[in-house]
Amino acid sequence: MKNDIELTITEQRFAQLLASYGADPDHWPGAERDAALAFVAQNGRARHMTNEAVQLDQWLQSSREQQPLFAGLETKLLRRALPPKAQSLTDRLLTWLLPSPDLPLRQMWRPVAAACLPLVIGVLVGFQVELAPEVYATSVEEELYLISLSDYAEIL
Amino acid sequence: MTTAISSVPGAAQPRAGLAAGLAERQAGSAANGQRMQTDEEIMAGIVAGDQRVYADAVHRHARPVAFYAYRMLGSESEAEDIAQETFLRLWTQASRWQPGKAALSTWLHRIAHNLCIDFLRKNKPALASELSDELVDDQLTADEALAVAAEQNLLQVALARLPERQRSALVLTHYQGLSNKEVADILAVTVDALESLLARARRSLKAYCQADGQRQAAKERLS
Numbered sequence: 001m002k003n004d005i006e007l008t009i010t011e012q013r014f015a016q017l018l019a020s021y022g023a024d025p026d027h028w029p030g031a032e033r034d035a036a037l038a039f040v041a042q043n044g045r046a047r048h049m050t051n052e053a054v055q056l057d058q059w060l061q062s063s064r065e066q067q068p069l070f071a072g073l074e075t076k077l078l079r080r081a082l083p084p085k086a087q088s089l090t091d092r093l094l095t096w097l098l099p100s101p102d103l104p105l106r107q108m109w110r111p112v113a114a115a116c117l118p119l120v121i122g123v124l125v126g127f128q129v130e131l132a133p134e135v136y137a138t139s140v141e142e143e144l145y146l147i148s149l150s151d152y153a154e155i156l
Numbered sequence: 157m158t159t160a161i162s163s164v165p166g167a168a169q170p171r172a173g174l175a176a177g178l179a180e181r182q183a184g185s186a187a188n189g190q191r192m193q194t195d196e197e198i199m200a201g202i203v204a205g206d207q208r209v210y211a212d213a214v215h216r217h218a219r220p221v222a223f224y225a226y227r228m229l230g231s232e233s234e235a236e237d238i239a240q241e242t243f244l245r246l247w248t249q250a251s252r253w254q255p256g257k258a259a260l261s262t263w264l265h266r267i268a269h270n271l272c273i274d275f276l277r278k279n280k281p282a283l284a285s286e287l288s289d290e291l292v293d294d295q296l297t298a299d300e301a302l303a304v305a306a307e308q309n310l311l312q313v314a315l316a317r318l319p320e321r322q323r324s325a326l327v328l329t330h331y332q333g334l335s336n337k338e339v340a341d342i343l344a345v346t347v348d349a350l351e352s353l354l355a356r357a358r359r360s361l362k363a364y365c366q367a368d369g370q371r372q373a374a375k376e377r378l379s
Contacts, residue, residue, distance in 0.1 A: 020350075068232040
């Protein structure tokens with residue numbers, strides 16, 4: 001009910017609005033604001049109810065003058081050292097793969113990676129080749145089966 | 157009566173905190189020909205570790221957060237601590253922010269709210285429980301209120317005596333200028349429940365308001 005724009009408002013609902021949000025229409029829910037303002041304009045009793053709420057609003061408003069200035073707050077916040085950002089998994093993987101130049105082993109990293117590359121390729125090729133005999137074996141079995149059928153037919 | 161009612165639709169009273177700060181910065185940026193960054197751009201920059209974007213976010217949102225914490229805790233230094241912690245979390249947890257779910261200001265207020273509640277629970281356990289909403293007196297008589305705050309800022313005393321959820325609801329709605337849906341989201345309650353909290357808070361404050369009025373009148377008579 002309160003999500004859609006209200007075209008009219010009951011006195012009971014208007015009283016609830018005042019009790020909850022006070023007399024300042026800026027604080028009223030946007031969906032009911034126009035209807036509530038129209039209600040006030042047309043209704044003397046609503047105006048009287050509003051006036052009662054105004055007193056409390058003004059009292060609450062008076063404390064704005066007494067609030068601290070928080071001088072230099074932003075500077076204080078920005079002066080504080082920020083912790084390093086927590087890295088995502090991808091970032092951490094990239095950091096591991098590409099170590100910082102400050103690391104003493106960095107000079108060795110690239111030759112080691114280069115040396116490992118043929119090994120990785122060999123393992124990958126090995127997996128591919130390993131699958132081939134199974135395919136071959138299956139096809140030989142099928143071929144033998146066909147030959148045997150063929151021989152049997154010749155004997156007959 | 158007419159005076160009061162005519163002031164209602166105008167509602168041109170200055171709003172400290174979020175709205176005023178934003179308006180000032182928008183005016184300044186427009187004058188400099190700079191475009192205001194959207195929440196999405198700010199958060200993307202912070203997630204990427206851009207400290208200049210973070211500084212912009214601090215300049216835009218720090219004061220509203222500090223004002224909120226001040227009204228919740230009643231102490232300037234504690235409010236600054238809450239603001240510090242809130243913005244530290246902005247830096248470290250920016251990736252958790254979800255664009256469609258809440259505006260950045262709402263998200264920051266939620267963090268500050270949780271920090272304030274934690275602080276209150278650690279330091280004022282008697283006021284902290286959910287039950288406190290029921291246990292703390294909803295209304296004081298005018299005489300009691302006068303006795304409590306003879307020479308103090310009666311409004312600050314009145315706010316401090318509100319149960320924490322009522323105080324949060326009132327401060328976020330009345331002082332921080334957030335919409336009822338945003339406030340309900342921060343407090344993790346429905347809009348109906350928020351309205352109930354607000355109504356109870358205002359009912360409690362009314363006694364203090366009347367007492368303050370009497371005090372002012374007495375002062376005027378004496379002078």
